[in-house]
Amino acid sequence: MDSFGSLPRSPMLMSAEDSALLIIDVQERLLPAVRSGGRVVWNCRRLLDGAQVLGVPAAATEQYPKGLGPTVAELRSRLSPPAEKLSFSCGSCGGLFESFRSQNRHKILVAGIETHVCVAQTVLDLLADGWTVFVAADAVSSRFEHDEQFALRRMETSGAIITTTEAALFEWCRAAGTDAFKQISRLAKESCPEA
Numbered sequence: 260m261d262s263f264g265s266l267p268r269s270p271m272l273m274s275a276e277d278s279a280l281l282i283i284d285v286q287e288r289l290l291p292a293v294r295s296g297g298r299v300v301w302n303c304r305r306l307l308d309g310a311q312v313l314g315v316p317a318a319a320t321e322q323y324p325k326g327l328g329p330t331v332a333e334l335r336s337r338l339s340p341p342a343e344k345l346s347f348s349c350g351s352c353g354g355l356f357e358s359f360r361s362q363n364r365h366k367i368l369v370a371g372i373e374t375h376v377c378v379a380q381t382v383l384d385l386l387a388d389g390w391t392v393f394v395a396a397d398a399v400s401s402r403f404e405h406d407e408q409f410a411l412r413r414m415e416t417s418g419a420i421i422t423t424t425e426a427a428l429f430e431w432c433r434a435a436g437t438d439a440f441k442q443i444s445r446l447a448k449e450s451c452p453e454a
Contacts, residue, residue, distance in 0.1 A: 271420065273366050273393060275313040275431045279359040280306055282319040282338070283349060283371030283378050287328030293372050293400040294407070297452050300331055302398035302424040303370050305446045307337040309428040312442045316362060318355045320344055322377060347377045350384035366391040368427050370398035375410035382414045392419045395427055 268274070282303050290296040310317045319330055319341040330341050342352040349355065359367065367390050371378055378399050385392045394414055401407040415421050422430075425447050432443045 270391075273368065273427065273430045274433060275315050277364060278315060278366035278368060278393075278431070279362070279364040280310045280315055280317040280368050280370070281349065281355070281381070282307070282317065282330075282334060282341075283369065283381060284320055284322040284327070284373075285331055285334055285371050286321055286324065287331055289322070289327045289372060290331060292402055294402065294404060295400050296372075299370075299372060299398055299400045300333055301449075301452055302395060304333055304337070305424055305449065306368070306370055306395065306398060306427065307334060309431060309443055309446055311337070312439050313431045315431055316359060316364065318342065318358070320349045320352055320355070320371075320377075322347070348380035348384045349377070350381065350388075356385075356388070356390075365389075366393065368393045368395060368422075370395045370424075372399065373401040373406070374399040375401050375406040379410040379414055382419050383417055386418050393422050393427065394419050395424050396421050397423050 285303055307317055319338045321330055321341040321343050323345055324343055329335060342355055344351050367385060369378060369382055369392060382392050382394060396411055411421055428443050428446060432440050
């Protein structure tokens with residue numbers, strides 16, 4: 260029924276077949292320093308669960324884990340071992356991106372902390388390397404709101420597409436009426452914990 264006279268799919272939308280998820284530095288000792296850390300973990304967890312349901316590959320990084328601790332347990336249990344880094348940009352973790360490329364993924368949804376440091380530097384490097392980059396604005400955070408807001412503006416004016424967790428989940432899902440849609444709908448209906 261949807262195929263008769265339908266429009267072509269916009270290249271500005273993600274699909275489960277063309278995108279990947281990158282969770283940046285949501286670590287035990289770093290998380291308490293940012294605003295709304297509970298919201299960030301909750302949304303990252305929902306993105307990981309949705310990615311699992313829909314077959315979207317996911318990866319994570321950790322900034323100097325010896326000093327900042329590992330990825331928080333709720334996310335770590337859903338991930339392969341994160342790539343460790345000292346540079347702020349995840350661009351130094353080239354193997355992650357080669358893995359995504361080998362799976363014909365050219366769009367990356369980014370989440371994590373801090374928005375104005377590791378997230379922004381990664382997004383700008385990915386854009387420079389030709390990726391289509393999406394940022395889940397409700398799954399990133401910084402210590403100070405002004406840093407976060409200016410970083411989101413900078414990323415957007417540089418070419419990143421700012422979105423939300425729920426919008427991304429439904430873009431990946433694409434249509435109703437499937438078992439995957441039912442699982443994504445359950446994720447969307449969850450209530451945000453106090454951040």
